[in-house]
Amino acid sequence: MYDCGKIAIIGGGSWATAIAKIVVQHTHHIGWYMRRDDQIEDFRRLSHNPSYLTSVHFDVHEINFNSDLNKIVEAYDTLVFVVPSPYLKNHLKKLKVRLKDKFIVTAIKGIVPDENLICTEYFHQVFDVPHDNLACIGGPSHAEEVALERLSYLTVGCSDMEKAQSFAEILNSQFIKTKTSTDVIGIEYSSVLKNVYAIAAGICNGLKFGDNFQAVLIANAVQEMARFLQSVHPIERNVYDSVYLGDLLVTGYSNFSRNRVFGTMIGKGYSVKSAQMEMEMIAEGYFGTKCMKEINRHWHVNMPILDAVYNILYERIAPKIEIKLLTDSFR
Structure with missing residues (x-):
C-alpha cells in the first residue's frame, strides 16, 4: 500500500478547514499553510479557524501552521490544495521548491483562469507533476455538513489506484465514506x-x-x-x-x-x-x-x-x- 507520508493542507477557507478536520483525526499531525499570520495567531489562540467553520475545534498542538508556502511544501509529502481556483496561480508564484516529487491532491472545484486548465492539468503542465502523482477529491460534500459530522460520501480520483486508495483510507471515518476512481478529468x-x-x-x-x-x-x-x-x-x-x-x-x-x-x-x-x-x-x-x-x-x-x-x-x-x-x- 502506498504511504502518503506527512500531509499538509494548503488554504484557509471552509472546505480546507473541513478537510483538515477529517485528515488530522486520522494522522494526528498536519502541516497547514495559511497566507495571513494574523489568521494563524488567532487560530492558535482560539483553537478554531477564526473566519470559517468556527464551531470546529482543533488540538492546535497537532498542527504545524506556516504562512511560508515553501517551508510547508519542503517539509510534507502529500499536499492537499484547497484554495479558490482564481487565486491558485498567485499562491504558486511564491513557490521555489519543486513539486514534481510530491503527491498533489486538489480539492479545488474550479478551473485556473487565463490558463483554462483543470487543476491537475495545471500542475502537470506548469510544474511537471506526473499524472500518477495527481489526485482530486470530488463528491457531494458541503463543508458545513462535514463540520457537523453528517454522513457524506467522497470520491478520490487518481490514475494510480494504489495512491487513490491510500488517500481514501485517510479520509474514511464514521461520517465519511469513500470510493476511488480513475476518472480525474x-x-x-x-x-x-x-x-x-x-x-x-x-x-x-x-x-x-x-x-x-x-x-x-x-x-x-x-x-x-x-x-x-x-x-x-x-x-x-x-x-x-x-x-x-x-x-x-x-x-x-x-x-x-x-x-x-x-x-x-x-x-x-x-x-x-x-x-x-x-x-x-x-x-x-x-x-x-x-x-x-x-x-x-x-x-x-x-x-x-x-x-x-x-x-x-x-x-x-x-x-x-x-x-x-x-x-x-x-x-
Whole structure:
C-alpha cells in the first residue's frame, strides 16, 4: 500500500478547514499553510479557524501552521490544495521548491483562469507533476455538513489506484465514506459544471420559478454535463454516480451552496458586483462559467444552460429574458 507520508493542507477557507478536520483525526499531525499570520495567531489562540467553520475545534498542538508556502511544501509529502481556483496561480508564484516529487491532491472545484486548465492539468503542465502523482477529491460534500459530522460520501480520483486508495483510507471515518476512481478529468470538469448549473438554479429561484421547473432544469443539466464529459474524455462512466449527479444535486438545491445563493441574488436583480460584495465567500461558478464557455469554443458541445448563465453574467442579458429563451429549449 502506498504511504502518503506527512500531509499538509494548503488554504484557509471552509472546505480546507473541513478537510483538515477529517485528515488530522486520522494522522494526528498536519502541516497547514495559511497566507495571513494574523489568521494563524488567532487560530492558535482560539483553537478554531477564526473566519470559517468556527464551531470546529482543533488540538492546535497537532498542527504545524506556516504562512511560508515553501517551508510547508519542503517539509510534507502529500499536499492537499484547497484554495479558490482564481487565486491558485498567485499562491504558486511564491513557490521555489519543486513539486514534481510530491503527491498533489486538489480539492479545488474550479478551473485556473487565463490558463483554462483543470487543476491537475495545471500542475502537470506548469510544474511537471506526473499524472500518477495527481489526485482530486470530488463528491457531494458541503463543508458545513462535514463540520457537523453528517454522513457524506467522497470520491478520490487518481490514475494510480494504489495512491487513490491510500488517500481514501485517510479520509474514511464514521461520517465519511469513500470510493476511488480513475476518472480525474471527468470528476474535475463535473465539479466545475455543477457550480455553473447551481448558479442557473439560483437565478431561476430568484425569478420565482418553482420546484417543478427546477427538476426539469437539473434533468437537462445532467444531460448537458454528460455530453461535455463524453466529448472531452470519452470513457465508460456512469454520470448518475454520486460524484457527478450527486454533487450536481446538492449544489443545485442546498441552502449551503454559495453558487445557488449567488444565482438567487442575480435572479432577484442584483448586479454581479453587488452580489459578490454581499457574499462573504467566493462563488467559483462565476469564474468557471467564463472558463467553460471559452473551453467549449474548442469542443462545440451543445450547452444551452452554460450559454444562458454566461449571457446573464458576462453579456448582461436580463435574467428574465435569457431564462425564458432557455425554457423554450427544454422538453
